[in-house]
Amino acid sequence: MNYRIRRDPNGEAPPQTDENWERATLRDVLLEAYREQRRARVWKAVWRGVGLLVFLSVMAGLMGKGGNEDAKPNGAHTAVIDLVGEIGGDEYTDHVAILREGMEAAYENKNVKAIIIRANSPGGSPVVSNVAFEEVRRLKAEHKDIPVYAVAEDMCASGCYYIAAAADKIYADPSSIVGSIGVVGSSFDATGLMDKLGIKRRTRTAGSNKGMGDPFSPETPEQIAIWQQMLNEIHGEFIKAVRTGRGNRLKEKENPDVFSGRVYTGLQAQKVGLTDGTGNIYSVARDVAKAPELVDYTPQQDELTRLLSRRLRAEVKTQVSAWLDKMW
Structure with missing residues (x-):
């Protein structure tokens, strides 16, 4: 805001009273305080942004390392x-990605004598299971000189x-x-409860x-027949995969x-x-693979990766936008 001093017709400024002087001084003090406060907000936002960029750079650097740094030792290993x-x-x-990436990394190392899939799972998606089954078999066929063993720990079901x-x-x-070579599809029937409560379902299809x-x-x-047919077909694919993998080792006629x-x-x-016998990853590596040193080739996904999930990245983007708005 520009202020002009009024002058009389002869060009001389009118005498400044104490009241005018106090007003002008107060105005100047308030303007300078406002400017200082605004500068402080801008620099605060700048340093926050710099801190955020440093934090993200460190996180990206740590994640970029990934994997297991000692995944390629000089000696023979499993x-x-x-x-x-x-x-x-x-x-x-x-x-699927974990198994494929881990196996591909292992095959690239000339010192790998065998691969152990350390299994500890109750099961899950039949689709993902079938895709993983096919990928393991494909990679095995491409690298026939490296045996693949599956070793169950607490559970290897479904x-x-x-x-x-x-394997x-x-x-x-x-x-x-x-x-647990089977398929389950479950739900519940609340129609009886709805009848007791006097509630009717309105569904338009x-x-x-x-x-x-x-x-x-x-x-x-x-x-009911449709559901059962679907489950039977999925079960049939499961059975076919087990028969393909186990061959004549499977004693299904006796069991x-x-x-x-x-x-x-x-x-x-x-x-x-x-299964083909009892054992654990140590005994299988030592007695079957003849390469007792174990090296973990599982692709690493640590907590830093989880922190930078899509939700957090969206939140960070929102915060950065807010800080930039404050700066300007």
Whole structure:
């Protein structure tokens, strides 16, 4: 804001009273305080932005290291790749990518004498399990001189065993839980409760089976048959994969319930042909692979990676935008 001093017709400024002087001084003081406060806000935003950039740079550098730095020792060793948790394909537990990347890294190292898939999972997605099964078999076929062993720890059931069946041999601890070659699809029926409460469901569909599986609507015999056919087909693919992987080692004639969905201990699994023996990653590496040194080839996804999830990145972007707005 510009201020002009009024002058009389002769060009002389009028005499400045004490009141005018006080006003002018107060105005100048307030303007300078405002400017100082604004400068302080700008610099505060600048340093926050610099701090954020430094933080993100450090995080990116740490994540860029990835993997296991000692994954390529000079001597002969056995590569270990973890197959853990519920089988799925989300951002942090894509088991297909974990197995493929880990196996490819192991095959690139001339010192790898064998690969162990360390399995500890209750199963999960049949689709992810089948894709992983096919990928393991494909990689094995391309590198026939490097054997692949699956070693069950606490549990290798359902989808986990589906994947393990692709290995050359399967080993388990005597107390491991192995098998569960079956498919389950579950829901609940709340129609009786709704009748008691006097609640009626209003559902509009185009297609007689569009609402199939809705727990608040009665299920027709035709829909039950459709569900059962779908489960049977998925089960059939599971059985086919196990037969392909295990071959004549599978004693299904003597054990007709092997595909019933039941589980076995490690000792029982060997008797029915689901495994080739008892052991752990140390004994298999030492006694079977003849390369006792173990090196973890599992692609690393540490907590720093999880912190920089898409949700956090969106939040950081919002905060940066807010700080830039304050600066300007």
